[in-house]
Amino acid sequence: MSDKLNIALAGNPNCGKTTLFNELTGSNGYVGNWPGVTVEKKMANWKKDTNVTFVDLPGIYSLSPYSPEEVVSRDYVVKDRPDAVIDLIDVTNIERNLYLTTQILETGRPVVVGLNMCDLLEQHGETIDTKQLSHMLGVPVVEVSALRNKNLDKLVKDAEEAARKQAIAKPVELFSPEVEHALAQIADGIKNQCEPELVRWYAIKVFERDAEAIKPLGLTKNEVAAFEPVIEAVEKERDDDSESIITSDRYDWIATVMEKAVKKSPDKLSTSEKIDRVVTNRVLGLPIFIAVMVFVYWVAIGTVGTAATDWVNDNLFADGWFTNGESQAAYEEDSEAYQDANYDDMISGFLAAAEEQGVSTDGVQDAIDAEEPTSEDEATIADFEAAAEKAGVEAHDVAITDADGNFVDADGEVITTVDEDGNPVLADGQELGVLDTVTLADFEDALDQAEPDPHDYGNFVDSIPNAVTGWLTDAGASDVVISLVVDGIIGGVGSVLGFIPQIFVLFVMLCFLEDCGYMSRVAFVMDRVFRRFGLSGKSFIPMIVSSGCGVPGVLATKTIENERDRRMTAMLTTMIPCSAKLPIIALVMGVLVGSDNGAWWVAPMFYFMGIAAIIISAVMLKKTKPFQGEPVPFVMELPDYHLPSVKSWLLHIWERVAAYVKKAGTIIFAAAVGIWFLNNFGLAGWEGGDGAFGFLPGMDAPADVNVNDFSMLAGVGSALAWLFIPLGFGNWQATAATISALIAKENLVSTFGVIFGLGDATENSVTMWQGFANMFMVGGTLHVGAMCAYVAFNMLCAPCFAAMGTIRRQMDDNKWFWFAIGYECGFGWVVGLLINQFYELFVFGNFGFWTIVAFAFAALILYQLFRPMPKWDQKDEHILSNLSEEAA
Amino acid sequence: MATLRDVKVGETCTVSKLTGTGAIKRRIMDMGLTKGAKVFVRKVAPLGDPIECTVRGYELSLRKDEAQCVEVADVTAA
Incomplete structure (x- = not known):
């Protein structure tokens, strides 16, 4: 026998096994999955002797062949032959705990039984005769307290000794x-x-x-x-x-x-029973559940969690931040004053007026915009100013724009309609907000005003991308390298790290709910509602969380005890619109109704669509083969309530967060870099270009060429666009935006900005609404069906890479992962098809091949929804009804 | 034959037989609802299903459909 020892830890759920494992190992070991199932596998060395490795088996009640947890446990003990098994027993629940013990004793391994929570037993006034128990079981029995780290060394030493002596447990007759x-x-x-x-x-x-x-x-x-x-x-x-x-x-x-x-x-009423009298009370049960959910949502999504993640995304990975409130206030004040003075409008207005009056403005705007003006730029501006003075240029009624580039009326309200040339269209009685006159002096003054730079205010910490760009530029790195490092790598890492604060906050609460015992009550209270759709009562939590972000939402499926429900929920939960999809919703709202006045119903509609998509999918999938099998029993323990110790609580959180970073992080990172590559490289195929393949932003392209049209992403977009013709948006722009939205859904909007050459336009910019609506124009009218189809597809199809990476990590199986992504995309496509084709049929009266396909799909969905549960072969594959029959 | 489904909240009974097959039956037995076990029905969930009962010194919840697989005798009000 080698010096190395493998000791398996077995026990019922809630018997304190995780606490024991963490106490023994400090939880610094391997966390992964058992092969082929979504059951977590943990291994780590003993803190006191690295020759001893503990394998934490899943918490189980039995070694039956039915649940994946039980199957991996018994396979491990019987086939992989650990050197010893420690069976931990919760003595407050000893009768049921011993049931597993009787089975473990038969596995032909040295076994040591640990009696956990003996201190609690004393409080109840109960006693256990350890010697008698040890005698009856035929193995060493040690009283321990995992929580207080009492007698744990003795437990391990006994197990070690039993292993060294190969003192195999003799099964009791x-x-x-x-x-x-x-x-x-x-x-x-x-x-x-x-x-x-x-x-x-x-x-x-x-x-x-x-x-x-x-x-x-x-x-x-x-x-x-x-x-x-x-x-x-x-x-x-x-x-x-x-x-x-x-x-x-x-x-x-x-x-x-x-x-x-x-x-x-x-018997007397325990504290736990008293709590449960209120918490799962017939009348109060639901309100309490809703209150808990609102609180979790409020903290994780509404306030702390999102604020923390936004802070990381906006400051650490975007703009930088102030460490001092005063400096920040000073900067913000100046920044606002700069914005209110409309200097940019003065400059562009004056230039336009000069042009009108015959003064050449060639290259002036570029010279003004140059970050580090050369003497040539300065000369251009000086020449222009001289010429303007000579011609006596003065601009009148220069329109004012806000930070989003929108025109505003005299009251400062955004004007929500513009004509085809981009000029504002005024409603009756509305007056355009203008600067009455802009003189040359104003123009020169505006030029002198630099936009406030936060670096000048002290106590400012640069964001990582900005700082790295600075270093790389100083070091003389080429544009490709800077772009790769800053946009590709740091962007990729940032999209992984950005979620950590939110995930952390979420798990602070979920781990508490789980460890204290409330999570089982959630299933108890909500089961009635969710089982209809083939989901678990616990599926509610991932869905709530997903309305903030799909990544922690998918991770939250961990608490679902049944594997099939776990997979189904992980697959469907990202169909709820997450906060990154809100800009897309805002964009559609902008196009459909101008501004958000009075059209509050548009946003909730997308949430209803998400919920409907989940319910319909769950009901349909429930009747398919992969989700069929034996009916899943909902026979569940409601463990006693107890306050988790801070230490085990923190370890539990750490485990979850670390698993996300390690497993999901690598995939997200690789995908982000991949998209960066597609986006920035391509062939110089424009007129006058040499057709060479290379880094697009680094190429000398004529000013009127948008190099993004020649990227590989555009190529991929064109190649895939045909897929979306039946959905009404078969152009490469829409397709390319969908692809780049895979990095983060809000990228959809900024990608349109780049493709349409709108610069910094946001989802609140009227020009962006215009550009977006133009994609869906048919003979001068907006094709609402095609637009809605496009949005629906983007809401329901594969989520961002971060969420996909998490689904991959959660499924831990390539087949299931691709099934999930494939289903999401397929379902999104069908919904898009239905919307577009039915709109075409009922509004335009067009009937064609795809209309028939749409009807076929609609019929198929209805059929799958309403047909009775198919009768599968109900034969029990695990326990044979007759040995000789099977043999025949 | 009465089943656990018919037992009212606050009543105690004894398991006499298990019907059904496969995973559900095994799971019910694994959780301690075997022949001769005493069961106290503690409460019904807010939406009417599942039920919670005390068996072998702990709290167990199961759906009414599953409770139907458990035939009981000696139903008495506690």
């Missing part, structure tokens, strides 16, 4: 005589097929007819069939099936143990 007799017969038949210490394990599995478990025995069909009469005889005698007989016998034996080794106090 706990079944009734007729069962023991049958087991002996079976054992006799299989004793040459397996290791001697596993004979009893396999004998019981044969008796239970557990198909999967007995495979390693390699018995022939006839050999298996030979055991059938033995089992049937016992079943007949007991008038029950073999699986039930085994289970009842275990509990019956435990009852005798309880009698001999445990002294119970008379």
Whole structure:
């Protein structure tokens, strides 16, 4: 035997196993998934001796073949043969905890039992005779407190000793005589097929007819069939099936143990029961649940979480920040004053007036905009000023624009309509906001006014991208390198790190709810509503969270106890519009109704669409093969309430956040860099270009060429645009924006800004509304159907890379991941098709091939929604009904 | 035969037999609802389903559909 020891930690959920694991290891080990399932696997070395490695098995009640948690646990113990197993028992719930113990004792491994929470037991006035218990179980029993780190060393030392001595637990003959007799017969038949210490394990599995478990025995069909009469005889005698007989016998034996080794106090109402009287009360249960959810939402999404994440995104990764409030106030005041003075409007207005009066303005705007004006630029401006003075240029009625580049009326309200040339269209009685006259002196004055630079105010810390750009420029790095590092790498890392504050805040609360026991009550209270859609009561939490951000939303599915619900929820939860999709909604609102006055219903409509999409998808998917299988039991423990210790709470949070950074982070990062590459490289294919492949922003392109039209992203957009013709937006711009929105959904708007050459226009800019609406113009009228189809597709299709990376991490399986992404895109596409085609049909009266396809899809969805649950082969694959039949 | 579904809140009963098959049956048994186990029905969830009961010294919740798989006898008001 080697010096290295593997010790498995087994126990019921809520028995304090995680606390024990963290106490023993400091939680610095490997966190991953068991192969093929979404069950977490944790491994770490003992703090006191790195030769001892602990493997934390999932919290389970039994070693049955039904749930993935139980299957990975028993496979690990029986096939991977850890050197010892520590079985931790919650003594306040000893009767049910011992049920798992009886099964672990049969796995042919050295076993040590830890009795956790003995201190609580004393408070209840109960006692346990440890010696008697140890005698009856035939293995060492140690009283411990995982929370207070009491006796843990002894527990591990005992396990170590048992492992070194190979003191394999001798299974107790706990079944009734007729069962023991049958087991002996079976054992006799299989004793040459397996290791001697596993004979009893396999004998019981044969008796239970557990198909999967007995495979390693390699018995022939006839050999298996030979055991059938033995089992049937016992079943007949007991008038029950073999699986039930085994289970009842275990509990019956435990009852005798309880009698001999445990002294119970008379029942009285515990604190936990008192809390539950209120929390899951028939009347108060729902209001309390809603209050808790509102609080979680308010903290994670409404206030702290979003504020923290915005701070990181806006300051650390965008503009920089002030460490001193006074400097910040001074800067903001000057900045506002600068904005209010409308210097930019003065300059452009004066230039326009000069042009009108025949003064050449060639190159003047560029000279003014130059960041570091050369002497040439200065000469150009000076020449212009001289010429303007000579011609006596004076501008009148120069229109004022706001920070978004919108025209405003005399009252400062945004004018929401512009004509095709970009001139404002006034409503009746509305007056354009103007500067009455702009003289040459005003113009010169405006030129002298520099926009306030935060660097000049002291106590200013530059953002990472700005600082790095500065360093790289100083070091003489080329534009490609700067762009790669700043836009590609830092942008990618930033999109990972930006979410951390929000995820942290969210898990502070979710881990608390989970650790204190409320999460099980959530399932208890909400089950009735969600089971109809094939989801769990706990699916509600990820959806609430996803309305803020899909990344923590998908991570929050961890608390769902059932694997199928977990997968379904992770797949669908990002269909709820997250905060990054709000700019897209604002854009559509702008186009449809001008400004947001009185059109409050547009935004909620997208949330309803999200909720409807989830419900429809869940009902449809529930009836498909991948989500079908055995019905999932909702037989769940409601553990006692208890306050988690700060330490285990923090560790729990740390685990979740670290898992996100490690697993999701790499994918998000790679994808962000990939999109950067597509976006910035391409062929110089414009007129006069040399057709060479290279870094587009670094190429000398004529001023009237938008180099973005030649990027690889544009190429990919054109190549994929045909996919969206039936949806009404088969142009490369719309497609390219959809692709770049995969980095972050709000990129959709800024990408349009770049493609339309609108510079800094935002979702609140009238010019942006115009440009966006132009994409969907058909013969001069706006094709609302196509536009809505486009937005619906972008809301429902694959989420951003951050969320996709998280889904990948959560599914931990490529097949499932691609299934999820594929379904989301497919569903989004179909919804887009339905919207566009039905709009065409009912508003324009167009009927064509795609209309038929749309009707076909609609019919298909309705059929899948309303057809009864298909009857799948209900045969139990795990427990055979008859050994000889199976053998035949 | 009465099932656990029919037992009213506040009543105690004894499990006499389990019907049903597969995962649900095994899970119900694994959680301690085996022949002879005493069950106290503590409450019903706010929306009428699932129910909460005390068995083998702890709180267990199960849906009414699943409670129907548990045949009970000796129903008495506590």
